Amino acid sequence: MRILSGIQPSGRLHIGNYFGMMEPSIQLQNEGDAYYFIANYHSLTTVHSADDLRSHTRDLAIDFLACGLDPAKATFFRQSDVPEVTELTWILSTVTPMGLLERCHSYKDKEAKGIETSHALFAYPVLMAADILIYDSDIVPVGKDQKQHLEVTRDIAMKINNRYGEGVLKLPEPRIGEATAAVPGLDGEKMSKSYDNTIAIFEEEKTLKKKVMRIQTDSTPVEEPKDPDKSIILDLYKLVASPADVDQMIVDFRSGGTGYGDFKKRLFGAMWEHFAPFRERRAELEADLQYVDNVLTTGAEKARLVARSTLDRVRAAVGL
Numbered sequence: 001m002r003i004l005s006g007i008q009p010s011g012r013l014h015i016g017n018y019f020g021m022m023e024p025s026i027q028l029q030n031e032g033d034a035y036y037f038i039a040n041y042h043s044l045t046t047v048h049s050a051d052d053l054r055s056h057t058r059d060l061a062i063d064f065l066a067c068g069l070d071p072a073k074a075t076f077f078r079q080s081d082v083p084e085v086t087e088l089t090w091i092l093s094t095v096t097p098m099g100l101l102e103r104c105h106s107y108k109d110k111e112a113k114g115i116e117t118s119h120a121l122f123a124y125p126v127l128m129a130a131d132i133l134i135y136d137s138d139i140v141p142v143g144k145d146q147k148q149h150l151e152v153t154r155d156i157a158m159k160i161n162n163r164y165g166e167g168v169l170k171l172p173e174p175r176i177g178e179a180t181a182a183v184p185g186l187d188g189e190k191m192s193k194s195y196d197n198t199i200a201i202f203e204e205e206k207t208l209k210k211k212v213m214r215i216q217t218d219s220t221p222v223e224e225p226k227d228p229d230k231s232i233i234l235d236l237y238k239l240v241a242s243p244a245d246v247d248q249m250i251v252d253f254r255s256g257g258t259g260y261g262d263f264k265k266r267l268f269g270a271m272w273e274h275f276a277p278f279r280e281r282r283a284e285l286e287a288d289l290q291y292v293d294n295v296l297t298t299g300a301e302k303a304r305l306v307a308r309s310t311l312d313r314v315r316a317a318v319g320l
Contacts, residue, residue, distance in 0.1 A: 001032035004137035004172070006039040006079065009056035010046050013063045014198035015271075016183035016191030019239050024141050026068040034074035035135050035303060036064070038296075041079050041086070041127060045120045061292050063201060066282035077299035079131065084307040089123075089130040091314055095159040096126055105148055113194070129153040134307045137172045143182065150174045164317040169310075183239065184232050186215050201275060202282060212268040213261070222259035233263045240267075240274035 005025045007017065025036055040057050047053045057078060069076055079085065101107070104125055111117055120127075132140055132153050142150050150172065157169040182190040185197030192198065199211050215233055220226050228234050228250045238246050249266065252258045285292055 001138045002136060003028050003032045003034045003139045003141070004036075004132055004135050005034075005141055006037045006042075006131055007060065007064075008039045008043045008046075009053065009060040010043050011056060011193050012198075012200045012202075013060060014191055014193070014200050015236075015239070016185070016198065018067060018201050019183050020143055021141070022064060022067050022069075025074075026070075028139075028141060029070060029074040032139070035137070035306075036069065036074050036076050037079045037082075037131070037303070038077070039079050039131070042124065045118060045124065058289070058292065061296055062282060062285045065285055065292065065295065066278045067201070068278075071295045071299065075299045075302050076295055077303045078296055081296070081300035082134075082303050082307050084304065084311045085127070085130045085134050088134050088307075088311055088314060089127045091318060091320075092129055092133070092156050092160065093123065093126050095163060096156050100152060100155060101125060104152065125149050125152045126156065129156045132172050133157055133169050134310045135303065136170045136306065136310055138170070139175050140172050141175045143176070147174060147176060160314070160317075168314060168317045184235050186211060186232070188216055188232050199271070202279060205272060208272060209268050212264050212271065215264060215267075217260040220260075223256050225256040226253045226260075228253040231263075233260065233267050237263075237267050237270060241270040245270065 003025075005021060005028075007013075007021055013022075025034070028034055029036075038057055038060050040053060043053060043056070047056060061076070064076065065071070101122055106124065107117070107122055110121060115121075128149050129152060132150070133156075140150055140153075151174075154171050157171050160169050161167065185191035185195055186199070187195065187197045189195050189197060199208065203211065215236075217231070217233070218226075231253065234246075234249060234253065237249055241249070245266075249263065252263075
């Protein structure tokens with residue numbers, strides 16, 4: 001079983017990235033043949049500084065390795081180190097109806113928010129399809145907000161197969177679970193750099209505490225019971241605390257007598273402790289950048305062998 005996932009190097013990774021994509025991917029590296037890539041082609045739609053893109057790409061590589069990605073179990077590489085994916089993107093685009101892309105929520109949402117649009121932003125799902133299909137992926141872990149793009153990938157693959165012959169491209173399956181549910185930000189919206197509501201994975205201690213204390217709450221008095229089902233604090237606490245500690249916080253919410261400030265301090269402590277081993281590993285990796293670069297180079301060499309094989313099969317099928 002081949003598993004495929006990617007993440008954009010668009011800035012500092014936050015805990016929404018970790019719990020939404022990274023942690024599930026790290027768990028899956030023990031279940032099959034995992035291919036994880038840094039989607040730097042995709043980031044060109046939002047990162048317009050060459051220095052920033054290079055810096056974000058290396059930082060993402062360090063972060064992912066620090067958080068538990070094992071290059072002995074998973075193939076880890078930069079998207080741009082496998083240029084075959086851009087040729088497959090063009091071939092896929094020849095069978096992709098405009099209407100299919102026009103219905104994609106991601107593009108429409110960005111357009112509605114006033115984000116500058118481009119052909120790349122519009123055609124993003126085709127490049128994503130190429131990312132998935134070029135490695136003959138079986139399973140793609142996705143969040144609910146990305147499910148449509150996986151459906152688009154399957155639609156495009158079926159169109160290629162219908163036109164050029166069954167089996168030219170493998171149809172991947174999505175894996176959607178609780179682990180890929182949206183992580184709330186400081187304001188209760190989905191945690192996203194676009195909303196400026198994130199908590200970075202490797203936040204400085206003082207900055208982390210300051211951000212946690214900024215989490216939005218209602219005006220329920222200290223002595224009154226509070227609703228645990230409508231609390232950003234508790235939603236985040238569930239991600240980093242033990243089940244017993246979560247149960248105790250729920251009891252304290254319903255009992256009254258504890259203010260939101262105390263709950264936030266509890267959340268800060270659990271969050272700081274949860275990521276402590278990752279901070280230690282990250283410091284080691286920053287002191288050995290050659291190792292990080294070697295991991296990416298070795299991963300790309302392996303990924304290109306698979307990509308080349310798929311592309312050769314597709315080229316022959318379409319007549320190139």
